[in-house]
Amino acid sequence: MSDLANKIVILVTGGSGLVGSAIRWEWIFARSSEGDLRDPEAAKKLFEKYKPTHVIHLAALGNLFGIDLILADNSVVGGLFKNMKYKLTFLRDNTLINDNVLQTSHETKVKKVISCLSTCVFPDRVQYPLDETKIHLGPPHESNFGYAHAKRMVDVTNHAYHEEFGSSFTSAIPTNVFGPHDNFDLEDSHVIPGLLHKCYLAKKNGTPFTVAGTGKPLRQFIYSRDLAKLFIWQLREYDEIDPVILSVGENEEISIKQVADAIVKAIGFEGDYKFDTTRADGQFRKPASNAKLLRLIGNFTFTPFDQALEETAAWFVQNYDKARIGQVPKANEPE
Template identity: 35%
Template sequence: MNRTARIYVAGHSGLVGSAIIHRLRECDCENVIVRSSKELDLRDQTAVNHFFATERPEYVFLAAAKVGGILANSVFPAQFIYDNIMIETNIIHAAYKSGVKKLLLLGSSCIYPKFALQPIKEEYLMTGKLESTNEAYAVAKIAGIELCKAYNQQYGTNFISVMPTNLYGPNDNFDLASAHVLPALIRKFHEAKVNSNSSVDIWGTGKPRREFLYIDDLADACLFLMDEYEGSEPINVGVGEDISIAELAELVAGIVGYQGNIVYNAQMPDGTPRKLLDISKLTALGWRPRIVLEDGIRKTYQWYIFDNLESQNL
């Protein structure tokens, strides 16, 4: 990817997009294009086509998406499938029409079957039933992968799909109604410490296992793959190690400094029992993550306290 090229980051203000912007600036990329959701509604096909025809980006990072945890996915499935399919369809088609050199679609590890063999290889996609608590989002992301594959096949485009594991880091969403598990735990334990609560309630049994990738590592992997990977098959991005939710809760509580009890509410859903990605395809290309989980959580908690709490009145 030519560092002087026009590079469009869709979803630049979100967790993934903001990290990609930061990494691009570190690489001295001079022509990074962004638009807020107020300036450009990515669900509006006419507006997206006009944007691409006017701005003529050469490379696209498609990080824009409607995202959320188990609660948000359960309550708003129609919005999750509609918004994400519209965003992907409009950008991918406009990228083809305007002659974009390369596009990178950010997907999610939730695309894989609920009971997939572990660690999960890319070829396990669509070999089993999805986890019901995030099925709408997963279907939309699978549609994005298939769009990239179909456009590559029919039109000769160079569109790639990247499937990251669970992400976390600065600029994450800490709203308990829509947050993923790690930022939700950070907020819960912080508030419990501040309020001297005797216990913290956590959804599920604590038994499911998850893999967590620090957002700066994902951004670095995205730039690496934009340079080094071509192909229609998705490629996993992760760390190759997982941890139980109970172990994660203990780790977060320790970093935050909360010393009360942790109570697991087994009446609430656990989600997928285990989700660990096979990253051998990526490591064979020469990329590996650098941030270990404990260090990443400390960085995220520091950001939450000093950069985010006051502005969001949390």
């Protein structure tokens, strides 16, 4: 794109991290401690401080992109059970954050914004595989009610800004993201980091490793370092307002049991390992097509799942003392 020939300043809301030195751009990784983006004045101060020309706004992915690129913000995010418990909080706070980021980007004449959606925005009842045309064809799954509706409105808002002002605001829809620098909090994390931490503690304390649910649901997972590369491609090459799914193919779905098995192997856990079938599974599957991505980008080599998981587990074990692990129960306390 021609505007990238000039100096650009890319603001990544809420994160901190490293971008390869070969990228000749100035990257700003603003931490959530610099301002609560639910507050419009805080958003304005952040933009005034850094004067970004481009913004990567990734609500709800957490700090996942440590080595290549950290892409995050301080929106409200959590796993399945928090999503079901705090529907209004997830809806209201994420709506405020997204509105403030986009409106401030418009007011400060930001050239391009990429916001992050999630596959949970898609309807609960829809023909698979999911693709970019099916976002608004019905209500989302009840377990993601608040968060999903807030994220859907980002797509609606992007089109409204473009139609009224010509703004280049677009979005991406990654599938389940994991990798080094993730949020490994036992209460607030997503499935892979949460299970990694749980298995690590089970090995350390000599306690059982229990996985919530049956292990049967299927998911597509994308390594955070692969996703970082795709976001850089999208920033440079993708000019549509419609979102694009960033994911491995739908033929690469993995069951939660396969995930747990891989974690047991990566952590070297040899104790009692079981599934708590009294706990909710959530949506059984929601396969997403990456046909549009591959049509636009051409060949792209995704990191094999087992390799990505082993690298993530190794990073977590080696960096446990400084990883985001939240409140950890003592060995004799229930989880």
